[in-house]
Amino acid sequence: xxxxxxxxxxxxxxxxxxxxxxxxxxxxxxxxxxxxxxxxxxxxxxxxxxxxxxxxxxxxxxxxxxxxxxxxxxxxxxxxxxxxxxxxxxxxxxxxxxxxxxxxxxxxxxxxxxxxxxxxxxxxxxxxxxxxxxxxxxxxxxxxxxxxxxxxxxxxxxxxxxxxxxxxxxxxxxxxxxxxxxxxxxxxxxxxxxxxxxxx
Numbered sequence: 094x095x096x097x098x099x100x101x102x103x104x105x106x107x108x109x110x111x112x113x114x115x116x117x118x119x120x121x122x123x124x125x126x127x128x129x130x131x132x133x134x135x136x137x138x139x140x141x142x143x144x145x146x147x148x149x150x151x152x153x154x155x156x157x158x159x160x161x162x163x164x165x166x167x168x169x170x171x172x173x174x175x176x177x178x179x180x181x182x183x184x185x186x187x188x189x190x191x192x193x194x195x196x197x198x199x200x201x202x203x204x205x206x207x208x209x210x211x212x213x214x215x216x217x218x219x220x221x222x223x224x225x226x227x228x229x230x231x232x233x234x235x236x237x238x239x240x241x242x243x244x245x246x247x248x249x250x251x252x253x254x255x256x257x258x259x260x261x262x263x264x265x266x267x268x269x270x271x272x273x274x275x276x277x278x279x280x281x282x283x284x285x286x287x288x289x290x291x292x293x
Contacts (some may be wrong), residue, residue, distance in 0.1 A: 103252035159177075
């Protein structure tokens with residue numbers, strides 16, 4: 094049976110946003126589950142992702158890192174605001190203390206997730222499974238520039254993204270779940286960069 098002929102590769106909605114949960118498969122003892130929120134507006138060619146950075150080694154750096162990144166490929170700019178959260182003891186209950194770090198502006202040639210990623214990467218339909226309580230279509234592809242495999246799960250027969258898996262789950266893969274994907278209109282102010290660290 095030719096599965097590919099039965100399904101058209103979905104294109105992500107023009108505007109969408111969702112909370113996300115980020116973790117590893119398989120999980121190792123020193124790895125963390127993190128969460129955040131993301132907004133994508135392909136009509137304006139901009140996106141924003143807020144959340145605890147993953148992967149990030151608290152053991153090596155002495156803190157966890159929260160970051161808000163707004164990507165503007167049209168002007169080749171990515172604005173990053175960062176906050177470090179440190180605690181006295183990592184191995185038992187301890188209060189986190191925050192420190193606002195310097196903002197950064199990096200080059201940005203394209204959004205971190207393209208609207209037509211499945212088409213661009215020639216994704217192949219792999220059948221269906223259950224994800225987050227929904228029947229999901231499985232799309233598998235190789236990422237550009239030798240970055241390895243990726244598998245995206247869309248709610249069956251829709252363009253609603255439920256899960257992204259990058260890497261090989263049998264070895265090491267990054268997983269991001271999107272439990273409340275929605276297409277409500279996004280306020281343009283979401284994409285306005287306001288530096289967290291103000292001049293003293």
